[in-house]
Amino acid sequence: MEKYIGRKIHHQPLFTSHNSQLTATTRTVMETSSQSPASKRPKLSTEATYDEVTLQKWQQGYTSSSNNDQTRLPLIDLRSKDAHAKNHLNDASSTIVHLPFDDLLSGERSCELPPRHVEFAIIIPADLDRNQVEDFFFATCSKATSQSRKPWLVRQVVQETNAVWEDATSLEMLSSGDDAHILPLPRLWKPDQMVEKILFPLLKQKLHVEKDDFVVWDLGSGAGRDVSFLAEELKHQTQLENSSRKVKIVGFDNHKGSSRRSLPLWKNRMVGDVTESRLLNLKNIILLEEGIREENGLACVYAIRYLNRRMIDYIATDAPLKSGCLFAMSHFCKEAGAEWNWDHPKVRNCRVMYSYFSI
Numbered sequence: 001m002e003k004y005i006g007r008k009i010h011h012q013p014l015f016t017s018h019n020s021q022l023t024a025t026t027r028t029v030m031e032t033s034s035q036s037p038a039s040k041r042p043k044l045s046t047e048a049t050y051d052e053v054t055l056q057k058w059q060q061g062y063t064s065s066s067n068n069d070q071t072r073l074p075l076i077d078l079r080s081k082d083a084h085a086k087n088h089l090n091d092a093s094s095t096i097v098h099l100p101f102d103d104l105l106s107g108e109r110s111c112e113l114p115p116r117h118v119e120f121a122i123i124i125p126a127d128l129d130r131n132q133v134e135d136f137f138f139a140t141c142s143k144a145t146s147q148s149r150k151p152w153l154v155r156q157v158v159q160e161t162n163a164v165w166e167d168a169t170s171l172e173m174l175s176s177g178d179d180a181h182i183l184p185l186p187r188l189w190k191p192d193q194m195v196e197k198i199l200f201p202l203l204k205q206k207l208h209v210e211k212d213d214f215v216v217w218d219l220g221s222g223a224g225r226d227v228s229f230l231a232e233e234l235k236h237q238t239q240l241e242n243s244s245r246k247v248k249i250v251g252f253d254n255h256k257g258s259s260r261r262s263l264p265l266w267k268n269r270m271v272g273d274v275t276e277s278r279l280l281n282l283k284n285i286i287l288l289e290e291g292i293r294e295e296n297g298l299a300c301v302y303a304i305r306y307l308n309r310r311m312i313d314y315i316a317t318d319a320p321l322k323s324g325c326l327f328a329m330s331h332f333c334k335e336a337g338a339e340w341n342w343d344h345p346k347v348r349n350c351r352v353m354y355s356y357f358s359i
Contacts, residue, residue, distance in 0.1 A: 025052040027157075045151040048138040053156050055167035058121055059094075062155055073121040073156055074114065074188055078104075078133070083125065089168055090175035095186050101128060104136065108264045111223045113152065114188040117341045121156035123164070183239065184232040185269055191229035192304045193338070194330040199302060200233055202326060206299055207237055213246045213297030219282055220306025221251030224262025224275075231271035246297075250276045254283075282306075285314050292320055300326040307331045 027050055051062075061070040074095040077088060084098050103109040114120055124133055138151045158164060168174040190196065207214055214234070218227050231249040238245055249271075251262055259277035266275040280287060288311065292298065301315060315327055 026050070027052060042135055042139040042143065043141050044134065044138045045140050048134070048151055048154075050154050051156050053121075053158060055089075055158055055164050055171065055173075058156055058158055059171060062119070062121070064119060064155075073119055075121045075123065075158070076113075076188070077123045078128065079123065079125040079160065085176070085178055087165060087168075087174060087176050089123075089173045091171075091173045095188065097186050097188050101125070101133070101136075103268075105132075107261075109268060111225065111261055111265055112188060112268070115341060116150040116152055118188070119153040119155045120188065121158065122154055123158045123160060126160045183236040183270060184229075187229075189225055191226045192330055193335055194328065195226045195229060195302070195304065197335075199300070199326070199328050200230060203230065203234065203300055204237060206324075206326070207234060207245075207247070208241075210299070211245070214248070214299050215295055215297045216249045216299060217295075217301045218249065218251045219301065219303040219311070220308075221253050221262060221277070222258060222305075224251050224258070224265050224277070226304055227251045227262065227275055228266055228269045228271060231266065231275050232269060235271055235274050247274050248276060249274060250278055252278050252280045252282060254279075254281055282308055282311055285310065288314070289320065298322065298325055300328070302326070302328040302330075304330050305332055 051057075058075065059072060061072045063070045072094055074097065075089070077084060077096065077098045078101040079088075079098075080100050080102070084100075088098065089096050097112070099109050099112055104113070122133070122137075124130065137154045140148060140151060142149050165174060203216065216230060216234075218224075218230075221227050227249045231247075234247050234249070238247055251258070253259070256279060259279065262275075262277055263272070266272045278291075280291065282288065298321065301319075301321070303312070312329060315321070321327070
């Protein structure tokens with residue numbers, strides 16, 4: 001294996017011919033000192049290393065240094081929408097997600113990236129500057145807030161060349177056109193454990209039994225990932241049943257920035273037609289009650305990592321919810337024995353807790 005310390009500049013693509021036996025090249029990302037102040041790069045992680053691999057090498061898997069297990073890493077395709085429509089990778093046994101690099105830079109789809117403790121691979125377009133990619137994924141300081149942050153764990157890089165698509169053809173992974181209408185879409189992030197493993201099965205059962213319009217409220221929806229998860233899964237259920245029922249997942253939040261993040265997410269996840277963002281001061285019980293009375297078909301109200309005790313007491317005791325409406329909440333909780341891979345809150349402040357009320 002060839003090892004590089006610092007940056008090695010390639011004026012031609014790294015892989016210019018089809019060679020399935022080509023070994024990986026390991027790169028260590030470091031800042032360069034020859035740049036002018038105007039073009040100074042952000043501070044990059046001193047531990048950022050990745051392997052440049054062929055598509056076949058990626059498919060064979062990656063051995064993590066943390067547990068020595070060999071697994072196939074999730075793969076992010078950074079190419080443009082037009083390039084993706086022309087040809088892209090499609091493999092039912094792999095997690096492959098298309099996130100155009102320009103959309104990541106703008107912040108429109110950055111919330112679809114995996115948590116920073118998750119190792120993954122990327123496909124770099126042939127016409128994209130490698131420095132830009134490294135600056136985005138390996139920077140230790142936020143460009144927007146100037147606050148320190150952990151770099152993403154990019155472990156493998158597939159540089160786009162003709163050989164990539166030759167490999168894709170031989171591996172029967174080559175596809176074209178738009179297959180984004182097939183729900184649920186592959187995802188790099190996970191919804192809240194309670195939403196995924198307990199609340200969704202209950203809602204799926206209610207959706208199958210009840211025949212009226214179906215509305216779910218997320219109180220304190222933030223970036224909208226839990227809303228997106230439920231919308232994708234419930235919309236998929238209505239497609240399977242060939243149902244014309246109206247399903248709507250509504251995200252409520254106190255902050256204007258919530259809709260700026262969640263609306264593009266829901267649009268790109270193909271659930272913009274069954275989701276809605278509402279700005280509401282959730283501490284105002286009168287406004288909350290008015291919303292409940294005006295909403296037809298309210299099947300569930302839930303709150304994830306939003307602890308408003310007055311609101312919760314009101315919903316559990318006095319809210320004018322119809323019989324059978326579900327209320328669920330989860331506040332910094334995890335399953336018993338599960339790992340906790342987030343910086344905030346600390347695991348000592350994380351409770352094993354599920355709270356449900358059938359109202």
